[in-house]
Amino acid sequence: EPEVTQTPSHQVTQMGQEVILRCVPISNHLYFYWYRQILGQKVEFLVSFYNNEISEKSEIFDDQFSVERPDGSNFTLKIRSTKLEDSAMYFCASRISGRAEAGELFFGEGSRLTVL
């Protein structure tokens, strides 16, 4: 069964360092998403990506964040200079269609980021 894969599963970094989280969406999907979940809090939307550009982003997704699809398979989230409050589980997701009722959103297992 096709699945969304994420690496690394856990990353520990020092405050101020750059972090890149990687995702391989399902191959025929067209819409890509990053979400995060701070421990004990809700799953929060960060950004959506379609046709090689950001289609929607939340207030959380400030200038410290960027996304890229560098090749035909990977979808990356970069945090330029990590802060303590960036510690969270980051989920990548993909969907074949942009319309919620038409296509299920498939999630990866998440990448846990710990900023010290």
Add this chain to the structure above:
Amino acid sequence: GNSVTQMEGPVTLSEEAFLTINCTYTATGYPSLFWYVQYPGEGLQLLLKATKADDKGSNKGFEATYRKETTSFHLEKGSVQVSDSAVYFCALSSNQAGTALIFGKGTTLSVSS
């Protein structure tokens, strides 16, 4: 803006007990509603969905009915099993192309034998 409110957990039940996890939403227009489940060590998986008022989503013995009059989408199961232990997330989407899902906080369910 759009938002989802779920009952606080954890919910602890014995096997074969009846489960209800409450979810209410605030949204403009006519959103689609979802329940996602996260088993330990895994990503979120779609459990069920409903795309218009009075629709009932169902899967694996779980059900939820889209109630526009009460803006609710409560998750129910008549007889839970130990394998249902997981975190359950209620979510909505506003049905526009590319619009992201808005999630609730999640409710942890623990079922003991």
